[in-house]
Amino acid sequence: MSFFRVMKAEVVRSFIIMRRYWFRTLTGMVIGYGMLMVLIAGFIYSKGGAGDKISQFDNPAAATNFVLGFIIGMFAFGVVGMFTQGLQSMATTGVLEQLCMSPHGLAVNFMAQTMVGAVSTIISSGILVYAVTWSVGGMLHWDMFPILILLTLTFFNLVGFGFMVGGLVLVFKQVGQIAIIVRMALFALAVFAREEILNQPWPLRFFLHMLPITDATISIKYVLSGGQMVDKITESGETIQVFSSVFTHPSFYWLIVSCIVWTVVGLTVFRILEDYSRSKGTLGSY
Amino acid sequence: MSEEVLVELRHVHKKFTTRHVLPVDEETRKRRLFKKRDVHAANDISFTIRRGEIFGLLGPNGAGKTTAVKMISGLVRPDSGTVFVNGLDVEKKRRQILRLVGVVLEGTRTSLWPLTPLENLIYYGTLKDVPGALLRPRAHDLLDFIGLKDKKNIQVRRLSRGQKQKLAICIALIADPQVLLLDEPTTGLDVLSGRAIKDKVMEMTREQGRSVLVTTHDMHVAQELCDRIAIINNGEMITCRRTDELLDLFSEQVFVFKLNQSVDPTEFSLIPGIISAQMEESSEGPSLVVQVVREPETLRSEALYAVPSRLWQSGCLLHAVSQRQQNLESVFLHLTDSAVKR
Numbered sequence: 001m002s003f004f005r006v007m008k009a010e011v012v013r014s015f016i017i018m019r020r021y022w023f024r025t026l027t028g029m030v031i032g033y034g035m036l037m038v039l040i041a042g043f044i045y046s047k048g049g050a051g052d053k054i055s056q057f058d059n060p061a062a063a064t065n066f067v068l069g070f071i072i073g074m075f076a077f078g079v080v081g082m083f084t085q086g087l088q089s090m091a092t093t094g095v096l097e098q099l100c101m102s103p104h105g106l107a108v109n110f111m112a113q114t115m116v117g118a119v120s121t122i123i124s125s126g127i128l129v130y131a132v133t134w135s136v137g138g139m140l141h142w143d144m145f146p147i148l149i150l151l152t153l154t155f156f157n158l159v160g161f162g163f164m165v166g167g168l169v170l171v172f173k174q175v176g177q178i179a180i181i182v183r184m185a186l187f188a189l190a191v192f193a194r195e196e197i198l199n200q201p202w203p204l205r206f207f208l209h210m211l212p213i214t215d216a217t218i219s220i221k222y223v224l225s226g227g228q229m230v231d232k233i234t235e236s237g238e239t240i241q242v243f244s245s246v247f248t249h250p251s252f253y254w255l256i257v258s259c260i261v262w263t264v265v266g267l268t269v270f271r272i273l274e275d276y277s278r279s280k281g282t283l284g285s286y
Numbered sequence: 287m288s289e290e291v292l293v294e295l296r297h298v299h300k301k302f303t304t305r306h307v308l309p310v311d312e313e314t315r316k317r318r319l320f321k322k323r324d325v326h327a328a329n330d331i332s333f334t335i336r337r338g339e340i341f342g343l344l345g346p347n348g349a350g351k352t353t354a355v356k357m358i359s360g361l362v363r364p365d366s367g368t369v370f371v372n373g374l375d376v377e378k379k380r381r382q383i384l385r386l387v388g389v390v391l392e393g394t395r396t397s398l399w400p401l402t403p404l405e406n407l408i409y410y411g412t413l414k415d416v417p418g419a420l421l422r423p424r425a426h427d428l429l430d431f432i433g434l435k436d437k438k439n440i441q442v443r444r445l446s447r448g449q450k451q452k453l454a455i456c457i458a459l460i461a462d463p464q465v466l467l468l469d470e471p472t473t474g475l476d477v478l479s480g481r482a483i484k485d486k487v488m489e490m491t492r493e494q495g496r497s498v499l500v501t502t503h504d505m506h507v508a509q510e511l512c513d514r515i516a517i518i519n520n521g522e523m524i525t526c527r528r529t530d531e532l533l534d535l536f537s538e539q540v541f542v543f544k545l546n547q548s549v550d551p552t553e554f555s556l557i558p559g560i561i562s563a564q565m566e567e568s569s570e571g572p573s574l575v576v577q578v579v580r581e582p583e584t585l586r587s588e589a590l591y592a593v594p595s596r597l598w599q600s601g602c603l604l605h606a607v608s609q610r611q612q613n614l615e616s617v618f619l620h621l622t623d624s625a626v627k628r
Contacts, residue, residue, distance in 0.1 A: 002415070005412055005415065006413060009408075009409050009412035012405075012408075012409070012412075013398070013405075013409050016400075016401060016405060017400050017401075020400060020441075021400070093396075094391060094396045095396065095397075095398065097389070097391055097396075098396055098410060098413075098457065099413065100361055101359060101360070101384050101387070101389060101414075102384070102413040102414055103381045103385055103415050104413065104415065109413065275363075278360075278361065278362060278363045279362075279363045279365075280302075281300075281353065281361075281362045283361050283362070
């Protein structure tokens with residue numbers, strides 16, 4: 001009940017700001033579209049191995065894959081950023097102190113803020129993905145049910161991770177700057193994540209699975225770009241594509257595991273560090 | 287004002303540790319690798335705030351005033367000692383206490399600038415769990431009360447500093463708290479805005495029965511507003527008395543002797559019953575300022591007789607004698623100065 005009241009307040013606040021600054025929202029999307037197109041062009045015409053890259057983009061599915069990675073990366077960048085830079089800016093303005101004094105608790109307030117922020121990011125990212133994919137001649141397989149499940153799991157995965165980093169920011173405010181590097185790393189991982197990167201020795205493979213974005217990106221790309229189709233060799237030796245649900249894909253199970261791990265770890269670390277920051281006197285201040 | 291205690295700090299201690307990497311040593315002027323320093327923000331602080339009372343917390347920068355406010359509001363945890371609000375231990379019942387306390391902290395924006403004052407109040411009211419049916423009328427009432435009725439639909443970023451401060455007070459009041467903590471509420475405001483805020487604080491306590499804790503550097507604000515005042519310095523409580531008592535404590539003891547020439551004050555400070563003696567120069571000429579003991583009365587009287595007699599002996603002309611009227615500023619300076627010397 002308490003969470004939904006906070007959520008309602010956040011929805012109203014976001015809606016007012018979005019409506020009041022509609023021009024900024026709109027130009028943000030146009031700039032995002034332009035940046036993506038420039039990035040794709042840059043990727044194609046970059047010096048090293050340009051021929052290979054151009055041939056890669058002869059296949060629109062590869063471009064779609066790249067765009068998807070980019071958007072998921074942006075999503076990860078944004079969600080974790082709400083816990084780091086968002087927290088820092090709230091601390092600077094004094095809004096954080098008011099949130100700390102809300103009887104609902106800081107964790108509930110943050111969760112609601114992030115959820116509302118994520119919904120608007122998903123909507124604008126969805127429009128961007130569609131526009132860019134259409135521009136590069138690719139095709140997306142909008143299978144709503146698995147996509148919603150995957151996005152929800154990805155979101156909680158990132159929120160858990162964000163809570164952990166956010167907890168650190170509450171105590172050590174300068175962590176926010178280091179967190180930018182972490183966010184960039186997540187972004188890069190999302191752009192280049194595909195199943196092949198998991199072909200590593202087990203400790204590294206396990207580490208990649210535990211990162212909050214690897215399996216999420218692989219699963220989302222598998223649905224949106226690959227259309228949940230896998231190659232299968234028939235008895236006659238012919239390769240055909242057959243449907244294989246994402247829910248049977250190993251990355252989906254790893255996504256569930258990392259989601260549970262990060263949510264539990266993130267919330268626990270956040271509560272411990274929130275308590276510790278009260279002792280240190282850094283809660284709510286910058 | 288009732289005798290019912292709403293806030294109580296009982297033997298509260300709080301120490302902050304600051305760590306500096308590669309600091310310059312103040313004595314040797316050489317760079318050290320690492321320096322750790324303990325700052326006592328509260329050292330056995332105890333006081334109470336009664337219902338309907340305006341309680342002032344005074345002290346120089348870094349004295350521990352804001353830490354005290356943050357400990358009452360649960361933003362900072364004391365190392366030892368207990369803070370009670372309405373009989374509830376802040377550490378054990380923090381969530382419940384947050385419904386009883388409203389806070390305006392110094393130097394913060396508090397409000398969301400892209401929203402209007404009304405939208406801000408509704409947003410914070412929801413976060414503070416104010417029931418939906420009460421929220422909107424209360425927000426309107428508060429804006430009306432504080433004098434922002436005609437600004438309720440203007441974005442906060444367009445408001446003046448004083449208006450933003452008024453809004454911050456409204457935000458602190460939106461959950462109808464019994465205790466309001468105001469950290470430097472008039473700092474940086476012009477005379478009119480400061481006056482308006484002081485009037486509203488008066489009204490909140492006298493008419494609405496809230497308890498208000500005000501921390502301030504402005505002695506006029508404290509003298510004008512507060513029923514009782516505590517002075518803290520370096521985390522230690524120097525005094526905690528009724529404002530009139532505090533002023534009275536020194537007012538009868540300081541006497542000014544206007545002279546035609548300067549004299550050596552040290553020979554006067556040796557007179558029994560005289561606490562201190564010093565020369566002051568003004569456009570009207572030199573004055574000997576003498577502080578005498580309050581009690582015993584005979585000793586005080588003898589000391590006061592002795593001063594003109596000693597002046598006469600030294601061939602000094604006495605133009606006038608007056609009793610210095612103390613204001614809170616001089617009391618504050620006297621007390622904090624004595625504490626530093628101790």
